[in-house]
Amino acid sequence: xxxxxxxxxxxxxxxxxxxxxxxxxxxxxxxxxxxxxxxxxxxxxxxxxxxxxxxxxxxxxxxxxxxxxxxxxxxxxxxxxxxxxxxxxxxxxxxxxxxxxxxxxxxxxxxxxxxxxxxxxxxxxxxxxxxxxxxxxxxxxxxxxxxxxxxxxxxxxxxxxxxxxxxxxxxxxxxxxxxxxxxxxxxxxxxxxxxxxxxxxxxxxxxxxxxxxxxxxxxxxxxxxxxxxxxxxxxxxxxxxxxxxxxxxxxxxxxxxxxxxxxxxxxxxxx
Amino acid sequence: xxxxxxxxxxxxxxxxxxxxxxxxxxxxxxxxxxxxxxxxxxxxxxxxxxxxxxxxxxxxxxxxxxxxxxxxxxxxxxxxxxxxxxxxxxxxxxxxxxxxxxxxxxxxxxxxxxxxxxxxxxxxxxxxxxxxxxxxxxxxxxxxxxxxxxxxxxxxxxxxxxxxxxxxxxxxxxxxxxxxxxxxxxxxxxxxxxxxxxxxxxxxxxxxxxxxxxxxxxxxxxxxxxxxxxxxxxxxxxxxxxxxxxxxxxxxxxxxxxxxxxxxxxxxxxxxxxxxxxxxxxxxxxxxxxxxxxxxxxxxxxxxxxxxxxxxxxxxxxxxxxxxxxxxxxxxxxxxxxxxxxxxxxxxxxxxxxxxxxxxxxxxxxxxxxxxxxxxxxxxxxxxxxxxxxxxxxxxxxxxxxxxxxxxxxxxxxxxxxxxxxxxxxxxxxxxxxxxxxxxxxxxxxxxx
Numbered sequence: 001x002x003x004x005x006x007x008x009x010x011x012x013x014x015x016x017x018x019x020x021x022x023x024x025x026x027x028x029x030x031x032x033x034x035x036x037x038x039x040x041x042x043x044x045x046x047x048x049x050x051x052x053x054x055x056x057x058x059x060x061x062x063x064x065x066x067x068x069x070x071x072x073x074x075x076x077x078x079x080x081x082x083x084x085x086x087x088x089x090x091x092x093x094x095x096x097x098x099x100x101x102x103x104x105x106x107x108x109x110x111x112x113x114x115x116x117x118x119x120x121x122x123x124x125x126x127x128x129x130x131x132x133x134x135x136x137x138x139x140x141x142x143x144x145x146x147x148x149x150x151x152x153x154x155x156x157x158x159x160x161x162x163x164x165x166x167x168x169x170x171x172x173x174x175x176x177x178x179x180x181x182x183x184x185x186x187x188x189x190x191x192x193x194x195x196x197x198x199x200x201x202x203x204x205x206x207x208x209x210x211x212x213x214x215x216x217x218x219x220x221x222x223x224x225x226x227x228x229x230x231x232x233x234x235x236x237x238x239x240x241x242x243x244x245x246x247x248x249x250x251x252x253x254x255x256x257x258x259x260x261x262x263x264x265x266x267x268x269x270x271x
Numbered sequence: 272x273x274x275x276x277x278x279x280x281x282x283x284x285x286x287x288x289x290x291x292x293x294x295x296x297x298x299x300x301x302x303x304x305x306x307x308x309x310x311x312x313x314x315x316x317x318x319x320x321x322x323x324x325x326x327x328x329x330x331x332x333x334x335x336x337x338x339x340x341x342x343x344x345x346x347x348x349x350x351x352x353x354x355x356x357x358x359x360x361x362x363x364x365x366x367x368x369x370x371x372x373x374x375x376x377x378x379x380x381x382x383x384x385x386x387x388x389x390x391x392x393x394x395x396x397x398x399x400x401x402x403x404x405x406x407x408x409x410x411x412x413x414x415x416x417x418x419x420x421x422x423x424x425x426x427x428x429x430x431x432x433x434x435x436x437x438x439x440x441x442x443x444x445x446x447x448x449x450x451x452x453x454x455x456x457x458x459x460x461x462x463x464x465x466x467x468x469x470x471x472x473x474x475x476x477x478x479x480x481x482x483x484x485x486x487x488x489x490x491x492x493x494x495x496x497x498x499x500x501x502x503x504x505x506x507x508x509x510x511x512x513x514x515x516x517x518x519x520x521x522x523x524x525x526x527x528x529x530x531x532x533x534x535x536x537x538x539x540x541x542x543x544x545x546x547x548x549x550x551x552x553x554x555x556x557x558x559x560x561x562x563x564x565x566x567x568x569x570x571x572x573x574x575x576x577x578x579x580x581x582x583x584x585x586x587x588x589x590x591x592x593x594x595x596x597x598x599x600x601x602x603x604x605x606x607x608x609x610x611x612x613x614x615x616x617x618x619x620x621x622x623x624x625x626x627x628x629x630x631x632x633x634x635x636x637x638x639x640x641x642x643x644x645x646x647x648x649x650x651x652x653x654x655x656x657x658x659x660x661x662x663x664x665x666x667x668x669x670x671x672x673x674x675x676x677x678x679x680x681x682x683x684x685x686x687x688x689x690x691x692x693x694x695x696x697x698x699x700x701x702x703x704x705x706x707x708x709x710x711x712x713x714x715x716x717x718x719x720x
Contacts, residue, residue, distance in 0.1 A: 162444070166445070166565065169578070172426070172429075172581070179446055181445060181541075181542055182447045244537065244538055245540060246539070246563050248563065250540065
């Protein structure tokens with residue numbers, strides 16, 4: 001099973017690389033055919049990657065925690081897989097959004113390569129205190145929220161690009177991006193989903209810490225930063241309904257929020 | 272046989288003449304019938320729109336003046352009135368013209384979409400009237416395929432080239448599902464009405480008109496199945512409308528930044544698209560600073576239209592290359608038109624000679640094989656017939672290949688010489704006149720050869 005997972009993972013990596021190359025070709029040569037190829041390569045990669053996660057889950061008899069590029073505690077690979085899956089799902093639901101892969105496929109390739117470069121054998125065994133149902137909820141929620149915030153980031157970049165073209169009246173040439181409303185909707189939905197996931201992740205993480213040995217100093221810093229970011233996101237989300245924020249502001253919020261979240265995950269985790 | 276085309280279009284004929292050439296619907300069947308009655312005309316398609324008349328015929332020795340006279344009579348024009356304004360094209364040039372017309376590369380507004388539908392309709396009408404034969408069938412189907420290629424592989428018709436299309440194009444870049452967006456027209460100016468028409472033609476049905484004079488608003492609304500909004504309610508309606516077209520004669524802004532800012536809150540992030548077509552401008556330019564609110568004025572639309580024209584010209588060059596390639600490929604079909612009757616004539620002559628010789632040989636052998644059992648007699652007859660067919664096929668191989676080559680090269684003179692050398696001129700005439708004896712058997716020999 002794990003051998004199959006290894007092959008599938010390799011197929012996913014190759015598909016992601018092909019997708020990034022096709023998207024780059026599509027973007028530089030204004031070829032919608034290349035974009036379509038990029039999307040389908042990304043979707044195939046996502047399907048393989050999700051299968052990898054499932055196989056690791058079956059092999060582990062639950063959440064695949066505890067090492068390897070297919071395991072949940074390998075943040076780069078897991079995030080790449082979930083992000084690719086969310087981009088593919090969005091593109092399947094609405095074909096005009098398939099171009100979003102052009103902004104996100106380099107990130108997916110980067111994450112996948114980073115996962116391969118990290119020695120999977122060095123993944124530390126989980127502390128016994130984290131071996132609980134709350135950890136499962138926490139891990140799933142955080143990864144889902146990360147993937148959704150990444151999607152919001154991609155649609156935010158797309159929105160700013162499309163809006164800038166529109167305001168400068170650059171109406172001809174270049175690949176046609178989805179309408180601003182579609183980009184804003186994808187951004188808002190992904191952001192909302194990410195916020196729900198993050199909320200759940202924080203609650204479950206706190207409960208697991210309470211039921212376990214408690215959080216260490218490094219974990220406390222992470223929680224502090226994450227809760228701070230959560231408050232920022234919640235305010236931004238609320239501003240849409242109270243102040244009528246949307247469009248450009250929402251796009252910037254998604255971009256800044258995503259960068260902050262990545263900084264908290266990578267920076268604080270490795271501090 | 273030749274494909275011959277007569278065209279009176281915006282480049283060759285003044286509008287007064289084109290108006291007269293635009294035949295009424297009921298005149299088309301009569302004109303097609305008259306055209307087919309002209310000696311030598313085999314097939315005919317007539318396209319008649321408000322902007323062009325195109326007559327495409329397949330003829331063999333028909334008098335050009337007769338064809339022009341039919342066209343002139345249908346429009347009530349004398350030969351001297353019509354003739355100087357007709358463009359006359361043959362074979363490859365005619366094919367290229369049909370492809371360009373169907374692809375909207377010959378239109379006054381490059382890339383406009385209506386012409387393709389009009390060409391299809393003209394073809395359909397001609398088919399219904401029985402005036403389309405195999406060659407025009409192939410030509411027009413190829414023209415539709417070329418037009419599709421041009422439409423999908425280039426952006427020749429994609430960019431906006433009018434105020435209405437520019438406004439609709441901009442809206443399409445902002446909104447999803449444009450037909451469901453409520454559109455509000457402020458004022459009853461001509462440009463605003465044109466823009467409203469553009470949105471209606473894109474499927475928008477939730478249309479509202481607000482004007483200081485309610486009667487004028489009601490009058491305009493009746494023409495577009497729109498609702499009338501009292502002028503005083505225009506600001507509060509900003510929470511509902513997604514598209515606002517402004518074309519009033521006011522000297523002060525009819526919507527201010529504060530008006531839009533208040534509405535924005537209630538819209539909860541839903542974008543608002545405003546187009547100010549008035550001069551002087553009637554929407555506060557400071558509205559542009561609001562997000563997600565998109566305000567464009569008449570200069571912006573002008574820029575979009577200029578870019579659209581420029582883009583269409585650039586794309587037209589790509590489209591012309593596609594047409595060039597397709598004309599070359601259709602040249603093979605044309606070559607068949609020239610060579611097919613000759614090939615049939617050669618086959619017919621050889622087959623007749625072979626049949627005669629087989630009968631003579633069998634007659635000579637009559638005494639020798641007459642004593643054989645019936646089965647053996649039939650076998651002998653079959654063998655001799657097979658030998659005759661094989662011999663004919665082998666002997667014809669090289670001449671047929673050469674005739675095909677000459678046809679592909681379009682060397683009509685050499686084909687004529689070949690007909691003379693092979694002694695098939697008389698047979699060729701009967702082939703062109705549709706000798707029914709020829710159809711199935713000789714075609715098989717030709718295909719094999």
